[in-house]
Amino acid sequence: MSKMHLVFGGRVSDPQTLDFIDLNDIDFVGLFPDYASAEKAWRGAAQRTVDDAEMKYVVVHLHRLLEPDIDAA
Numbered sequence: 001m002s003k004m005h006l007v008f009g010g011r012v013s014d015p016q017t018l019d020f021i022d023l024n025d026i027d028f029v030g031l032f033p034d035y036a037s038a039e040k041a042w043r044g045a046a047q048r049t050v051d052d053a054e055m056k057y058v059v060v061h062l063h064r065l066l067e068p069d070i071d072a073a
Contacts, residue, residue: 003033004063005059007057010022018056029041042058045057
């Protein structure tokens with residue numbers, strides 16, 4: 001199994017949390033096969049909204065959700 005990563009973002013109520021205001025307005029950047037490509041996409045999306053303090057983008061390690069023991073080995 002590849003180590004898939006999801007990059008998405010949206011408007012948050014507090015930039016120090018992941019409390020997204022409107023889940024219907026989430027910006028799904030994409031799915032990526034490795035962390036390096038996910039990080040590149042995350043940086044690009046975050047840079048586009050750098051002046052908007054309420055916008056936040058994150059990288060989710062989907063492989064950790066699907067197979068939590070895979071990184072422990």
